[in-house]
Amino acid sequence: MPCYRISAKSVLLGDDLLSCTDGAVLVDDGQIVAAGPDATVSRPDHAAAIDLGDATLLPGLVDAHMHTFGMSSRGLAALNTEREPYRALRAAGELRELLHAGFTSARCLGSSIGPDLRRAIDEGHIEGPRLVVAGQFISSTGGTWDAPPLPSSWGRATTAVADGAEQIVQAVRERARSGADFIKLGLSKGGVQDRYHAWGDDPHAQATTYSVEEVRAAVDEAHRNGMKVSAHAIGLAAVNLALDGGVDIIEHGYAIDDQTRQRLVWEGKIVVTTISQLYFHRAAYDEFHYPDWERDVYERHWLAMRRDFELGLKVGIRYALGTDLVGKPTHPLSRAAKEFELAVEWGMARETALRAGTVLGAEALGIAGVTGSVTNGKSADLIAVAGSLSNLADLASPILVMKQGELVPGFMKAVGIPSRW
Numbered sequence: 001m002p003c004y005r006i007s008a009k010s011v012l013l014g015d016d017l018l019s020c021t022d023g024a025v026l027v028d029d030g031q032i033v034a035a036g037p038d039a040t041v042s043r044p045d046h047a048a049a050i051d052l053g054d055a056t057l058l059p060g061l062v063d064a065h066m067h068t069f070g071m072s073s074r075g076l077a078a079l080n081t082e083r084e085p086y087r088a089l090r091a092a093g094e095l096r097e098l099l100h101a102g103f104t105s106a107r108c109l110g111s112s113i114g115p116d117l118r119r120a121i122d123e124g125h126i127e128g129p130r131l132v133v134a135g136q137f138i139s140s141t142g143g144t145w146d147a148p149p150l151p152s153s154w155g156r157a158t159t160a161v162a163d164g165a166e167q168i169v170q171a172v173r174e175r176a177r178s179g180a181d182f183i184k185l186g187l188s189k190g191g192v193q194d195r196y197h198a199w200g201d202d203p204h205a206q207a208t209t210y211s212v213e214e215v216r217a218a219v220d221e222a223h224r225n226g227m228k229v230s231a232h233a234i235g236l237a238a239v240n241l242a243l244d245g246g247v248d249i250i251e252h253g254y255a256i257d258d259q260t261r262q263r264l265v266w267e268g269k270i271v272v273t274t275i276s277q278l279y280f281h282r283a284a285y286d287e288f289h290y291p292d293w294e295r296d297v298y299e300r301h302w303l304a305m306r307r308d309f310e311l312g313l314k315v316g317i318r319y320a321l322g323t324d325l326v327g328k329p330t331h332p333l334s335r336a337a338k339e340f341e342l343a344v345e346w347g348m349a350r351e352t353a354l355r356a357g358t359v360l361g362a363e364a365l366g367i368a369g370v371t372g373s374v375t376n377g378k379s380a381d382l383i384a385v386a387g388s389l390s391n392l393a394d395l396a397s398p399i400l401v402m403k404q405g406e407l408v409p410g411f412m413k414a415v416g417i418p419s420r421w
Protein backbone atom coordinates (compact mmCIF):
# COMPACT_ATOMS: atom_id res chain seq x y z
CA MET A 1 0.00 0.00 0.00
CA PRO A 2 1.32 3.48 -0.87
CA CYS A 3 2.33 5.98 1.79
CA TYR A 4 1.33 9.63 1.40
CA ARG A 5 2.06 12.83 3.26
CA ILE A 6 -0.62 15.36 2.43
CA SER A 7 -0.32 19.00 3.49
CA ALA A 8 -2.89 21.78 3.13
CA LYS A 9 -3.60 25.32 4.31
CA SER A 10 -6.39 23.94 6.50
CA VAL A 11 -7.03 20.44 7.84
CA LEU A 12 -10.24 19.61 9.74
CA LEU A 13 -9.12 17.36 12.58
CA GLY A 14 -10.84 14.87 14.84
CA ASP A 15 -14.51 14.32 15.66
CA ASP A 16 -15.02 18.05 16.25
CA LEU A 17 -13.53 18.91 12.83
CA LEU A 18 -11.29 21.52 14.43
CA SER A 19 -9.59 23.61 11.78
CA CYS A 20 -5.79 23.31 11.89
CA THR A 21 -3.97 25.97 9.85
CA ASP A 22 -1.01 24.67 7.82
CA GLY A 23 -1.76 21.05 8.66
CA ALA A 24 -0.60 17.70 7.39
CA VAL A 25 -1.78 14.10 7.39
CA LEU A 26 0.41 11.02 7.06
CA VAL A 27 -1.24 8.01 5.47
CA ASP A 28 0.30 4.56 5.57
CA ASP A 29 -1.11 1.14 4.82
CA GLY A 30 -4.60 2.56 4.33
CA GLN A 31 -4.70 4.35 7.68
CA ILE A 32 -4.16 7.80 9.10
CA VAL A 33 -1.01 7.42 11.19
CA ALA A 34 -0.40 11.09 12.03
CA ALA A 35 -2.37 14.33 11.67
CA GLY A 36 -1.80 17.84 12.99
CA PRO A 37 0.24 21.00 12.43
CA ASP A 38 2.71 20.52 9.55
CA ALA A 39 5.80 20.73 11.77
CA THR A 40 4.54 17.88 14.00
CA VAL A 41 3.92 15.34 11.20
CA SER A 42 6.99 13.35 10.16
CA ARG A 43 8.26 13.08 6.54
CA PRO A 44 9.25 9.46 5.91
CA ASP A 45 11.48 8.98 2.83
CA HIS A 46 9.08 6.51 1.24
CA ALA A 47 6.06 8.83 1.52
CA ALA A 48 4.82 10.55 -1.65
CA ALA A 49 4.37 14.23 -0.79
CA ILE A 50 1.16 15.96 -1.88
CA ASP A 51 1.02 19.68 -1.19
CA LEU A 52 -2.51 20.97 -1.69
CA GLY A 53 -1.58 24.64 -1.20
CA ASP A 54 -4.56 26.77 -0.19
CA ALA A 55 -6.97 23.83 -0.09
CA THR A 56 -8.94 22.41 2.83
CA LEU A 57 -8.45 18.74 3.71
CA LEU A 58 -11.32 17.00 5.52
CA PRO A 59 -12.81 13.55 6.11
CA GLY A 60 -14.49 11.85 3.16
CA LEU A 61 -18.22 12.56 3.00
CA VAL A 62 -20.83 10.04 4.14
CA ASP A 63 -24.28 9.63 2.58
CA ALA A 64 -26.31 7.94 5.32
CA HIS A 65 -29.28 7.14 3.08
CA MET A 66 -29.23 6.36 -0.63
CA HIS A 67 -30.28 3.53 -2.94
CA THR A 68 -28.40 1.44 -5.47
CA PHE A 69 -31.48 0.75 -7.58
CA GLY A 70 -29.67 0.95 -10.93
CA MET A 71 -32.93 2.09 -12.52
CA SER A 72 -34.21 5.26 -14.11
CA SER A 73 -35.52 7.40 -11.27
CA ARG A 74 -38.66 7.95 -13.35
CA GLY A 75 -39.25 4.23 -13.85
CA LEU A 76 -39.10 2.79 -10.35
CA ALA A 77 -42.44 1.03 -10.76
CA ALA A 78 -40.46 -1.60 -12.70
CA LEU A 79 -37.97 -2.11 -9.88
CA ASN A 80 -39.09 -5.67 -9.19
CA THR A 81 -39.22 -6.73 -12.84
CA GLU A 82 -36.13 -5.15 -14.42
CA ARG A 83 -33.25 -7.60 -14.82
CA GLU A 84 -30.69 -7.43 -12.03
CA PRO A 85 -27.55 -7.68 -14.23
CA TYR A 86 -28.59 -4.48 -16.01
CA ARG A 87 -29.39 -2.80 -12.71
CA ALA A 88 -26.04 -3.78 -11.22
CA LEU A 89 -24.06 -2.46 -14.19
CA ARG A 90 -25.98 0.80 -14.20
CA ALA A 91 -25.60 1.18 -10.43
CA ALA A 92 -21.84 0.53 -10.71
CA GLY A 93 -21.50 3.57 -12.97
CA GLU A 94 -23.47 5.71 -10.54
CA LEU A 95 -21.50 4.50 -7.51
CA ARG A 96 -18.29 5.54 -9.28
CA GLU A 97 -19.75 9.01 -9.69
CA LEU A 98 -20.71 9.11 -6.01
CA LEU A 99 -17.13 8.30 -4.99
CA HIS A 100 -15.73 10.90 -7.38
CA ALA A 101 -18.15 13.42 -5.83
CA GLY A 102 -16.29 13.00 -2.52
CA PHE A 103 -18.40 10.34 -0.82
CA THR A 104 -16.08 7.68 0.55
CA SER A 105 -18.89 5.92 2.47
CA ALA A 106 -22.60 5.45 1.83
CA ARG A 107 -25.46 3.40 3.20
CA CYS A 108 -27.75 1.74 0.68
CA LEU A 109 -31.06 1.55 2.50
CA GLY A 110 -32.95 -0.80 0.29
CA SER A 111 -32.00 -2.57 -2.94
CA SER A 112 -31.77 -6.27 -3.67
CA ILE A 113 -28.41 -5.80 -5.44
CA GLY A 114 -26.75 -3.75 -2.65
CA PRO A 115 -24.84 -6.63 -1.03
CA ASP A 116 -23.33 -7.77 -4.36
CA LEU A 117 -22.33 -4.22 -5.30
CA ARG A 118 -20.62 -3.86 -1.94
CA ARG A 119 -18.76 -7.10 -2.55
CA ALA A 120 -17.63 -6.03 -6.04
CA ILE A 121 -16.35 -2.72 -4.62
CA ASP A 122 -14.57 -4.40 -1.68
CA GLU A 123 -12.90 -6.87 -4.07
CA GLY A 124 -11.72 -4.00 -6.28
CA HIS A 125 -13.69 -4.92 -9.43
CA ILE A 126 -15.52 -1.59 -9.56
CA GLU A 127 -15.01 1.85 -8.06
CA GLY A 128 -17.36 3.08 -5.40
CA PRO A 129 -17.70 4.27 -1.81
CA ARG A 130 -17.39 1.91 1.14
CA LEU A 131 -20.96 0.60 1.27
CA VAL A 132 -23.10 -0.43 4.20
CA VAL A 133 -26.16 -2.18 2.77
CA ALA A 134 -29.64 -3.20 3.82
CA GLY A 135 -30.35 -5.51 0.90
CA GLN A 136 -34.01 -5.83 0.01
CA PHE A 137 -36.56 -3.71 1.91
CA ILE A 138 -38.86 -5.38 4.42
CA SER A 139 -42.47 -4.27 3.97
CA SER A 140 -45.86 -5.49 5.16
CA THR A 141 -48.51 -6.51 2.63
CA GLY A 142 -49.77 -3.22 1.21
CA GLY A 143 -47.05 -1.48 3.20
CA THR A 144 -44.38 1.04 2.29
CA TRP A 145 -42.99 -0.67 -0.83
CA ASP A 146 -45.76 -3.12 -1.70
CA ALA A 147 -47.50 -1.00 -4.31
CA PRO A 148 -50.96 -2.03 -5.56
CA PRO A 149 -50.19 -2.01 -9.33
CA LEU A 150 -48.02 -5.11 -8.81
CA PRO A 151 -49.48 -8.51 -7.99
CA SER A 152 -48.95 -9.45 -4.31
CA SER A 153 -47.09 -12.58 -5.36
CA TRP A 154 -44.23 -10.51 -6.83
CA GLY A 155 -43.41 -8.80 -3.57
CA ARG A 156 -43.43 -12.20 -1.89
CA ALA A 157 -41.26 -13.76 -4.58
CA THR A 158 -38.59 -11.13 -4.04
CA THR A 159 -38.97 -11.57 -0.23
CA ALA A 160 -39.72 -7.85 0.12
CA VAL A 161 -43.01 -8.61 1.87
CA ALA A 162 -43.25 -10.16 5.32
CA ASP A 163 -46.20 -10.21 7.73
CA GLY A 164 -46.28 -11.39 11.33
CA ALA A 165 -43.35 -12.03 13.63
CA GLU A 166 -42.54 -15.40 12.11
CA GLN A 167 -42.19 -14.17 8.52
CA ILE A 168 -40.37 -11.05 9.66
CA VAL A 169 -37.80 -13.09 11.58
CA GLN A 170 -37.30 -15.23 8.49
CA ALA A 171 -36.90 -12.12 6.30
CA VAL A 172 -34.25 -10.74 8.66
CA ARG A 173 -32.40 -14.07 8.52
CA GLU A 174 -32.59 -13.98 4.71
CA ARG A 175 -30.99 -10.52 4.76
CA ALA A 176 -28.19 -11.76 7.01
CA ARG A 177 -27.70 -14.69 4.65
CA SER A 178 -27.51 -12.41 1.59
CA GLY A 179 -24.78 -10.29 3.17
CA ALA A 180 -26.75 -7.29 4.41
CA ASP A 181 -25.30 -5.18 7.22
CA PHE A 182 -28.53 -3.41 8.09
CA ILE A 183 -32.27 -4.03 8.14
CA LYS A 184 -34.60 -1.52 6.50
CA LEU A 185 -38.20 -1.62 7.68
CA GLY A 186 -41.04 0.37 6.17
CA LEU A 187 -43.23 1.69 9.01
CA SER A 188 -45.42 4.31 7.29
CA LYS A 189 -47.40 3.83 4.12
CA GLY A 190 -48.93 7.08 3.03
CA GLY A 191 -52.29 8.73 3.38
CA VAL A 192 -55.79 8.53 1.96
CA GLN A 193 -54.85 9.00 -1.70
CA ASP A 194 -51.73 6.90 -1.32
CA ARG A 195 -50.67 7.54 -4.91
CA TYR A 196 -46.98 7.29 -4.32
CA HIS A 197 -46.79 4.75 -1.61
CA ALA A 198 -43.70 5.55 0.36
CA TRP A 199 -44.71 9.19 0.76
CA GLY A 200 -48.48 9.45 0.62
CA ASP A 201 -50.58 12.55 0.23
CA ASP A 202 -50.50 13.89 3.78
CA PRO A 203 -47.31 13.53 5.81
CA HIS A 204 -49.25 14.04 9.04
CA ALA A 205 -51.79 11.30 8.31
CA GLN A 206 -49.56 8.34 7.50
CA ALA A 207 -50.88 4.92 8.45
CA THR A 208 -48.46 2.53 10.12
CA THR A 209 -47.68 -0.82 8.53
CA TYR A 210 -46.70 -3.08 11.43
CA SER A 211 -47.68 -3.73 15.02
CA VAL A 212 -45.14 -2.96 17.73
CA GLU A 213 -44.75 -6.72 18.29
CA GLU A 214 -43.75 -7.16 14.64
CA VAL A 215 -41.24 -4.31 14.86
CA ARG A 216 -39.73 -5.76 18.05
CA ALA A 217 -39.42 -9.16 16.37
CA ALA A 218 -37.43 -7.57 13.53
CA VAL A 219 -35.23 -5.57 15.89
CA ASP A 220 -34.50 -8.54 18.19
CA GLU A 221 -33.58 -10.82 15.29
CA ALA A 222 -31.47 -8.13 13.61
CA HIS A 223 -29.57 -7.44 16.82
CA ARG A 224 -29.03 -11.16 17.35
CA ASN A 225 -27.36 -11.16 13.94
CA GLY A 226 -25.24 -8.10 14.71
CA MET A 227 -27.29 -5.86 12.44
CA LYS A 228 -28.93 -2.52 13.21
CA VAL A 229 -32.40 -1.51 12.05
CA SER A 230 -33.44 1.62 10.17
CA ALA A 231 -37.07 2.54 9.72
CA HIS A 232 -38.74 4.55 6.99
CA ALA A 233 -40.95 6.61 9.31
CA ILE A 234 -42.94 9.67 8.28
CA GLY A 235 -45.68 10.97 10.60
CA LEU A 236 -46.24 10.83 14.32
CA ALA A 237 -47.57 7.29 14.55
CA ALA A 238 -44.73 5.75 12.55
CA VAL A 239 -41.96 7.58 14.41
CA ASN A 240 -43.46 6.56 17.77
CA LEU A 241 -43.83 3.00 16.51
CA ALA A 242 -40.13 2.99 15.56
CA LEU A 243 -39.19 4.27 19.01
CA ASP A 244 -41.52 1.84 20.84
CA GLY A 245 -40.15 -1.03 18.79
CA GLY A 246 -36.50 -0.20 19.54
CA VAL A 247 -35.47 0.78 16.00
CA ASP A 248 -31.90 2.12 15.91
CA ILE A 249 -32.05 4.87 13.26
CA ILE A 250 -35.01 6.95 12.03
CA GLU A 251 -35.20 7.79 8.30
CA HIS A 252 -37.04 11.01 7.30
CA GLY A 253 -38.70 11.32 10.76
CA TYR A 254 -40.84 14.41 10.14
CA ALA A 255 -44.50 15.41 10.53
CA ILE A 256 -44.30 14.74 14.27
CA ASP A 257 -45.27 16.69 17.42
CA ASP A 258 -43.18 18.35 20.14
CA GLN A 259 -43.47 15.43 22.53
CA THR A 260 -42.05 12.98 20.00
CA ARG A 261 -39.38 15.48 19.05
CA GLN A 262 -38.30 15.57 22.69
CA ARG A 263 -38.39 11.80 22.82
CA LEU A 264 -35.97 11.62 19.87
CA VAL A 265 -33.64 13.94 21.76
CA TRP A 266 -33.88 12.05 25.08
CA GLU A 267 -33.22 8.74 23.40
CA GLY A 268 -30.33 10.25 21.44
CA LYS A 269 -31.68 8.83 18.18
CA ILE A 270 -30.10 9.74 14.89
CA VAL A 271 -32.62 11.07 12.36
CA VAL A 272 -31.46 10.97 8.72
CA THR A 273 -32.41 14.15 6.82
CA THR A 274 -33.15 13.22 3.14
CA ILE A 275 -33.87 16.81 2.01
CA SER A 276 -32.32 16.12 -1.42
CA GLN A 277 -34.99 13.57 -2.33
CA LEU A 278 -37.65 16.30 -2.31
CA TYR A 279 -35.34 19.04 -3.59
CA PHE A 280 -34.53 17.10 -6.76
CA HIS A 281 -38.16 16.18 -7.38
CA ARG A 282 -39.06 19.86 -7.17
CA ALA A 283 -36.21 20.77 -9.51
CA ALA A 284 -37.51 18.25 -12.07
CA TYR A 285 -41.25 19.13 -12.08
CA ASP A 286 -41.31 20.90 -15.44
CA GLU A 287 -38.63 19.09 -17.41
CA PHE A 288 -40.09 15.69 -16.54
CA HIS A 289 -43.76 16.71 -16.70
CA TYR A 290 -44.73 15.72 -13.17
CA PRO A 291 -48.54 15.56 -12.88
CA ASP A 292 -50.22 18.02 -10.53
CA TRP A 293 -51.17 15.41 -7.95
CA GLU A 294 -47.53 14.32 -7.62
CA ARG A 295 -46.30 17.90 -7.27
CA ASP A 296 -48.92 18.48 -4.58
CA VAL A 297 -47.65 15.48 -2.60
CA TYR A 298 -44.06 16.70 -2.69
CA GLU A 299 -45.05 20.28 -1.83
CA ARG A 300 -46.87 19.09 1.30
CA HIS A 301 -43.93 16.93 2.33
CA TRP A 302 -41.44 19.72 1.61
CA LEU A 303 -43.28 22.11 3.94
CA ALA A 304 -43.64 19.53 6.71
CA MET A 305 -40.03 18.43 6.41
CA ARG A 306 -38.68 21.97 6.51
CA ARG A 307 -40.82 22.97 9.47
CA ASP A 308 -39.80 19.91 11.48
CA PHE A 309 -36.14 20.23 10.54
CA GLU A 310 -36.10 23.77 11.92
CA LEU A 311 -37.91 22.67 15.10
CA GLY A 312 -35.63 19.65 15.40
CA LEU A 313 -32.53 21.84 15.22
CA LYS A 314 -33.92 24.00 18.04
CA VAL A 315 -34.38 21.08 20.44
CA GLY A 316 -31.15 19.36 19.42
CA ILE A 317 -32.10 16.31 17.39
CA ARG A 318 -28.99 14.47 16.19
CA TYR A 319 -29.25 14.69 12.42
CA ALA A 320 -27.08 12.72 10.01
CA LEU A 321 -27.12 13.81 6.37
CA GLY A 322 -28.67 11.38 3.92
CA THR A 323 -29.84 12.23 0.40
CA ASP A 324 -32.25 9.41 -0.49
CA LEU A 325 -30.93 9.80 -4.04
CA VAL A 326 -31.85 6.91 -6.34
CA GLY A 327 -30.16 7.69 -9.65
CA LYS A 328 -30.46 9.50 -12.95
CA PRO A 329 -32.08 11.35 -14.55
CA THR A 330 -33.78 13.29 -11.73
CA HIS A 331 -31.79 12.12 -8.68
CA PRO A 332 -28.14 11.66 -9.76
CA LEU A 333 -25.85 10.28 -7.08
CA SER A 334 -23.16 12.67 -8.34
CA ARG A 335 -25.13 15.55 -6.76
CA ALA A 336 -25.15 14.12 -3.24
CA ALA A 337 -23.17 17.03 -1.73
CA LYS A 338 -26.26 19.21 -2.29
CA GLU A 339 -27.59 17.89 1.06
CA PHE A 340 -24.96 19.95 2.94
CA GLU A 341 -26.07 23.14 1.20
CA LEU A 342 -29.74 22.41 1.80
CA ALA A 343 -29.21 21.68 5.51
CA VAL A 344 -27.44 25.03 5.91
CA GLU A 345 -30.14 26.79 3.90
CA TRP A 346 -32.69 25.40 6.36
CA GLY A 347 -30.80 26.75 9.36
CA MET A 348 -28.16 24.19 10.31
CA ALA A 349 -24.85 25.75 11.31
CA ARG A 350 -22.03 25.13 8.82
CA GLU A 351 -19.94 23.17 11.36
CA THR A 352 -22.95 21.11 12.44
CA ALA A 353 -23.68 20.24 8.81
CA LEU A 354 -20.09 19.16 8.22
CA ARG A 355 -20.27 16.85 11.26
CA ALA A 356 -23.72 15.59 10.23
CA GLY A 357 -22.29 14.52 6.86
CA THR A 358 -19.10 12.92 8.21
CA VAL A 359 -18.87 11.98 11.91
CA LEU A 360 -22.62 11.49 12.49
CA GLY A 361 -22.95 9.82 9.11
CA ALA A 362 -20.32 7.26 10.09
CA GLU A 363 -22.19 6.67 13.36
CA ALA A 364 -25.42 6.10 11.43
CA LEU A 365 -23.60 3.53 9.30
CA GLY A 366 -22.31 1.80 12.43
CA ILE A 367 -18.67 2.44 11.45
CA ALA A 368 -17.74 5.45 13.60
CA GLY A 369 -14.66 3.64 14.87
CA VAL A 370 -13.42 3.11 11.31
CA THR A 371 -14.07 6.33 9.41
CA GLY A 372 -15.81 9.73 9.53
CA SER A 373 -12.98 11.92 10.86
CA VAL A 374 -9.30 12.72 10.40
CA THR A 375 -8.12 10.79 13.45
CA ASN A 376 -5.08 8.60 14.02
CA GLY A 377 -5.91 4.95 13.49
CA LYS A 378 -8.95 5.56 11.30
CA SER A 379 -9.14 4.62 7.66
CA ALA A 380 -7.61 7.23 5.35
CA ASP A 381 -10.89 8.38 3.82
CA LEU A 382 -10.14 11.96 2.85
CA ILE A 383 -11.18 14.68 0.45
CA ALA A 384 -9.89 18.15 -0.34
CA VAL A 385 -11.62 21.18 -1.76
CA ALA A 386 -10.03 24.34 -3.13
CA GLY A 387 -10.00 27.32 -0.77
CA SER A 388 -11.26 27.74 2.77
CA LEU A 389 -14.64 25.95 2.47
CA SER A 390 -16.48 28.99 3.79
CA ASN A 391 -19.33 27.95 1.50
CA LEU A 392 -20.36 24.28 1.70
CA ALA A 393 -21.40 24.42 -1.98
CA ASP A 394 -17.66 23.94 -2.64
CA LEU A 395 -18.00 20.34 -1.41
CA ALA A 396 -19.59 19.58 -4.78
CA SER A 397 -16.24 19.83 -6.59
CA PRO A 398 -13.49 18.06 -4.64
CA ILE A 399 -9.92 18.31 -5.97
CA LEU A 400 -8.80 15.11 -4.22
CA VAL A 401 -10.57 11.96 -3.09
CA MET A 402 -8.80 9.22 -1.17
CA LYS A 403 -10.52 6.05 0.02
CA GLN A 404 -8.89 3.59 2.40
CA GLY A 405 -5.50 5.14 1.73
CA GLU A 406 -5.71 4.90 -2.07
CA LEU A 407 -6.03 7.97 -4.26
CA VAL A 408 -9.10 7.64 -6.42
CA PRO A 409 -8.01 7.42 -10.07
CA GLY A 410 -8.76 10.64 -11.85
CA PHE A 411 -7.47 12.73 -8.96
CA MET A 412 -3.90 11.45 -9.21
CA LYS A 413 -2.76 13.63 -12.09
CA ALA A 414 -4.26 16.68 -10.44
CA VAL A 415 -2.00 16.23 -7.42
CA GLY A 416 1.07 15.18 -9.41
CA ILE A 417 0.96 11.45 -8.68
CA PRO A 418 1.58 9.20 -11.72
CA SER A 419 -1.51 7.08 -12.38
CA ARG A 420 -1.16 3.29 -12.53
CA TRP A 421 -4.52 2.99 -14.29
Ligand SMILES: [Zn+2]
Pocket: 065, 066, 067, 109, 324
Ligand atom coordinates in the same frame (compact mmCIF):
# COMPACT_ATOMS: atom_id res chain seq x y z
ZN1 LIG B 1 -34.91 5.88 0.77
